Amino acid sequence: MSAAATHDDIARFNFLANFNKYMATAVAPGNAVAFRERAEPAWIRQQGEAPQTRSEVRRAMAPDPHYRFWSALRRCGMEMRQQAGRSLVLRQKESLRDRARELNARLPSGLRLDASIKIPRYQSELDNHCMPGSYYAEYIDADVSAAANYDAGMFATTTGLFGRYLDGAGRGTAAWLQRTRPGWQPKRILDLGCGVGHNTVPLARAFPAALVVAVDLAAPMLRYGHARAVGMGVDNICFQQANAEALPFEAQSFDFIYSTMFLHETSHVALRNIFGEASRLLAAGGVQVHLEQPPYRGMTAFEQFMRDWDGYYNNEPFWSALHETDLPRLLIEQGYSAEAVFETEIHAMVEDEMPKVGVETEDFGRGGLWYACGASSQGAST
Amino acid sequence: MNPQLLELVNAAASGKRPHFFGDADVDRLLAIVWAMAGELAVTRERLDTLERLLAERAVVQRMDIDAYRPDPQAARERGEWQMEYVARLLRVLQQELDALRAASGEGGRGRTTSD
Numbered sequence: 001m002s003a004a005a006t007h008d009d010i011a012r013f014n015f016l017a018n019f020n021k022y023m024a025t026a027v028a029p030g031n032a033v034a035f036r037e038r039a040e041p042a043w044i045r046q047q048g049e050a051p052q053t054r055s056e057v058r059r060a061m062a063p064d065p066h067y068r069f070w071s072a073l074r075r076c077g078m079e080m081r082q083q084a085g086r087s088l089v090l091r092q093k094e095s096l097r098d099r100a101r102e103l104n105a106r107l108p109s110g111l112r113l114d115a116s117i118k119i120p121r122y123q124s125e126l127d128n129h130c131m132p133g134s135y136y137a138e139y140i141d142a143d144v145s146a147a148a149n150y151d152a153g154m155f156a157t158t159t160g161l162f163g164r165y166l167d168g169a170g171r172g173t174a175a176w177l178q179r180t181r182p183g184w185q186p187k188r189i190l191d192l193g194c195g196v197g198h199n200t201v202p203l204a205r206a207f208p209a210a211l212v213v214a215v216d217l218a219a220p221m222l223r224y225g226h227a228r229a230v231g232m233g234v235d236n237i238c239f240q241q242a243n244a245e246a247l248p249f250e251a252q253s254f255d256f257i258y259s260t261m262f263l264h265e266t267s268h269v270a271l272r273n274i275f276g277e278a279s280r281l282l283a284a285g286g287v288q289v290h291l292e293q294p295p296y297r298g299m300t301a302f303e304q305f306m307r308d309w310d311g312y313y314n315n316e317p318f319w320s321a322l323h324e325t326d327l328p329r330l331l332i333e334q335g336y337s338a339e340a341v342f343e344t345e346i347h348a349m350v351e352d353e354m355p356k357v358g359v360e361t362e363d364f365g366r367g368g369l370w371y372a373c374g375a376s377s378q379g380a381s382t
Numbered sequence: 383m384n385p386q387l388l389e390l391v392n393a394a395a396s397g398k399r400p401h402f403f404g405d406a407d408v409d410r411l412l413a414i415v416w417a418m419a420g421e422l423a424v425t426r427e428r429l430d431t432l433e434r435l436l437a438e439r440a441v442v443q444r445m446d447i448d449a450y451r452p453d454p455q456a457a458r459e460r461g462e463w464q465m466e467y468v469a470r471l472l473r474v475l476q477q478e479l480d481a482l483r484a485a486s487g488e489g490g491r492g493r494t495t496s497d
């Protein structure tokens with residue numbers, strides 16, 4: 001279900017992928033050098049002590065030429081990735097739409113759209129990660145171009161860290177479940193903020209007897225995601241348009257509930273509502289887990305500053321706040337005991353030929369080592 | 383690509399474009415230079431494919447390439463390509479104009495129908 005790319009389209013993404021990799025491995029590390037050698041000493045000369053917080057580090061680094069070039073080039077890369085993706089998909093939006101329609105018609109029960117769903121302010125006020133029109137733009141009836149663009153460009157921005165099919169987080173999550181709960185077969189699985197289902201498909205494949213319900217606000221993402229899954233021969237996912245803050249499902253109706261790269265795109269209030277819903281929907285004996293980039297606590301001010309770049313310059317307004325939020329405490333507020341709540345690390349599982357986190361690269365804010373926070377519900381599993 | 387579609391392709395995301403240099407013109411210039419770097423890589427890759435295929439199949443000699451003159455149709459197609467190429471490089475200027483137009487109520491292109 002992907003867009004048909006010409007030689008130039010592919011070359012553009014090749015360039016961006018290599019550019020991003022070079023930035024992550026050769027240019028980004030220079031910021032630590034620039035900080036140590038130039039920015040920090042200059043700050044100390046002026047202020048009498050080293051910068052203590054990430055906002056002081058930001059102020060100290062703002063005039064540094066290396067930081068300026070890295071930032072400006074990184075922003076250019078984000079914009080060029082959008083330009084390349086839009087250039088690829090918008091010219092074929094009609095044929096993409098028709099192809100999605102055809103695939104979706106093969107399994108009509110797997111796609112449930114709801115035109116009454118309203119896009120909340122935290123999603124509508126800014127185009128997410130500099131994606132013009134965000135996930136929601138519909139330039140033609142039943143448009144899927146926003147999703148096709150998202151799908152096409154993700155590989156270039158993550159340079160292989162998320163795997164060939166961008167499903168590393170989902171495959172890692174399935175493996176983690178199989179390891180921590182050997183033999184367990186959840187019957188109903190819920191994926192919150194599923195996007196085009198990059199990380200839904202691996203759970204559906206790992207548990208072929210389960211029904212996976214994947215919810216998202218954006219109709220283009222769901223149309224495309226369902227068509228993509230059908231095209232991949234996966235038939236146990238139901239893509240449903242819904243707001244994860246208020247879900248149309250019965251209490252305790254899912255054994256396994258998860259989200260990947262979702263919470264940072266919400267808001268303080270929405271996050272609490274989403275945890276409320278996930279906790280209401282979790283069946284006895286079940287487990288919920290949410291994957292994000294690691295929280296800032298325990299990190300140096302400099303590392304926090306580096307990881308915070310997207311919050312400032314890549315249209316991720318809730319990024320900083322999410323990474324400061326004590327997620328375990330929010331789950332405890334939902335009524336879980338402290339013992340039921342956990343934090344762990346989940347490694348993205350990627351093909352052998354893809355780069356591995358730590359070994360080859362760590363591009364601040366988009367690594368393949370996920371922080372996971374979750375809770376198990378008490379009682380016997382059904 | 384028709385002009386409307388091209389503007390839509392090159393549209394900006396909402397939100398203010400950050401600038402990192404003391405003079406925002408430097409950021410603009412870098413955006414153009416870097417887009418150019420990307421397009422150069424695209425061309426280089428195409429050329430590389432071509433050269434390899436030609437060599438593999440032993441069809442075209444280097445001097446054939448130097449001696450080539452486009453016919454009117456080919457010249458027109460090349461002209462159209464150049465126009466699209468320039469629009470791609472000057473994305474940053476279009477985006478700022480779009481924003482100015484939107485602010486003046488003229489309505490920028492490249493916005494979604496729903497917002």
Ligand SMILES: C[S@@+](CC[C@H](N)C(=O)[O-])C[C@H]1O[C@@H](n2cnc3c(N)ncnc32)[C@H](O)[C@@H]1O
Binds near residue numbers: 193199217245260266
């Ligand atoms: C980064 S994307 C997709 C992440 C996806 N889980 C993955 O791993 O590929 C985040 C998604 O969250 C969706 N979203 C944002 N707020 C939402 C909400 N309140 N309810 C449901 N989906 C939401 C967006 O439409 C978008 O598709």
